Amino acid sequence: QQQVKQSPQSLIVQKGGIPIINCAYENTAFDYFPWYQQFPGKGPALLIAIRPDVSEKKEGRFTISFNKSAKQFSLHIMDSQPGDSATYFCAASIKSGNEKLTFGTGTRLTIIP
Amino acid sequence: SAVISQKPSRDICQRGTSLTIQCQVDSQVTMMFWYRQQPGQSLTLIATANQGSEATYESGFVIDKFPISRPNLTFSTLTVSNMSPEDSSIYLCSVDTTYGYTFGSGTRLTVV
Numbered sequence: 283q284q285q286v287k288q289s290p291q292s293l294i295v296q297k298g299g300i301p302i303i304n305c306a307y308e309n310t311a312f313d314y315f316p317w318y319q320q321f322p323g324k325g326p327a328l329l330i331a332i333r334p335d336v337s338e339k340k341e342g343r344f345t346i347s348f349n350k351s352a353k354q355f356s357l358h359i360m361d362s363q364p365g366d367s368a369t370y371f372c373a374a375s376i377k378s379g380n381e382k383l384t385f386g387t388g389t390r391l392t393i394i395p
Numbered sequence: 396s397a398v399i400s401q402k403p404s405r406d407i408c409q410r411g412t413s414l415t416i417q418c419q420v421d422s423q424v425t426m427m428f429w430y431r432q433q434p435g436q437s438l439t440l441i442a443t444a445n446q447g448s449e450a451t452y453e454s455g456f457v458i459d460k461f462p463i464s465r466p467n468l469t470f471s472t473l474t475v476s477n478m479s480p481e482d483s484s485i486y487l488c489s490v491d492t493t494y495g496y497t498f499g500s501g502t503r504l505t506v507v
Contacts, residue, residue, distance in 0.1 A: 316495055325487050325498035326438070328396075371437060375496075382428060382453075383489075383496055385437045 285309075286374050288386030295362055296394055303389045304356045305372035312384075314377035317346065317357045320369045320388075329370075330357075362393045397422050397492045399499035407505045408478055415474045416502045418488035423468035428489040429461070432501070438487065444471050478506045 287306045295301040305315075313334055318326035332339045332346040332355065339346045343360040359366055372386040398421040408414050418427060429441040441461055442450040450463040464472045475482055485501040 314495075318498075323500075323503070325399075325500045328495045328497065331495050373496075377491075382440050382443060383438075385439075387437045 286372060286384050286386045288372050288389060290389060291387065292390040292392070294392045294394060297363060299362055299393075301359050301362055301366075301391055301393070302356055303370055303372070303391070304354065305374075305386050306352075306354045307374050308353065309374070309376075310353070311376050312374040314375045315346070315348065315355050316373050316383070317344070318371045318373065318385075320371065326371060359391075364393045364395055367391060367393050396494035397424065397490050397497050399488060399490065399497060401488060401499035401502055403502055404500065405503040405505075407507060410479050410506055412478055413474055413476045414478065414504060415472050416486055416488075418471045418473070418499055420469045420490055422492075424490040424492070425468070426491055427465065427471045428491075428496075429463065429471075429473045430487045430489060430498075432485040432487060434484070441473070441486075475504065478504075480506045482506050 289304050293301050316331035317329045319329045320326040330341045330344045332348050334350050337348050345358040348355045370389045373383045375381045375383045400419045402417045427444045430438045432438045440453050441456045442452045444450045444463050444465040446465045446468050462474045483506045485503050487498050487501045489496050489498045
């Protein structure tokens with residue numbers, strides 16, 4: 283079954299804190315796990331993506347942690363800023379097969395000063 | 396990564412009418428994807444459009460309601476036909492590039 287479950291639905295963190303958003307998947311054929319950031323009135327923008335052959339990937343303040351055995355992956359935002367307030371979506375696909383992206387339900391993140 | 400231009404960016408339409416949304420990419424791509432994002436919701440794939448072949452529709456979406464054209468490797472259109480207020484959504488096109496799946500800024504459709 284091609285599902286990606288995302289939590290929490292919303293998250294409020296103080297500036298400088300580390301929000302963590304979690305996703306779980308079922309299809310073991312998934313081989314590409316991106317995270318998208320979406321601001322109101324804009325399309326989703328690719329933040330960072332990971333393949334299942336690594337357990338962690340960092341790009342700037344954004345880190346993906348990946349647990350293949352648990353079929354879970356998470357996004358951590360270091361030193362969060364009010365400008366990070368947005369909706370975040372995890373996704374998964376079988377990229378090697380040019381398959382579509384399956385999205386999580388989204389997390390509305392608010393960083394308070 | 397690819398730059399995607401979508402037109403129109405927003406529109407308000409009368410029920411029963413149709414709207415065609417254009418998606419232009421600045422490079423040639425094999426597949427283009429059309430998504431719908433209802434207010435406050437996640438993205439749902441409507442169909443995948445390959446140049447030179449019929450679009451492939453996801454469960455719950457049909458060609459009569461959402462006809463798609465893909466005349467070349469840089470352009471596609473999605474038509475929302477016989478609109479009802481339930482079609483009010485953001486419609487997004489997306490392409491798969493070396494850098495990952497890239498999205499346009501979307502078309503915000505309101506049906507009254």
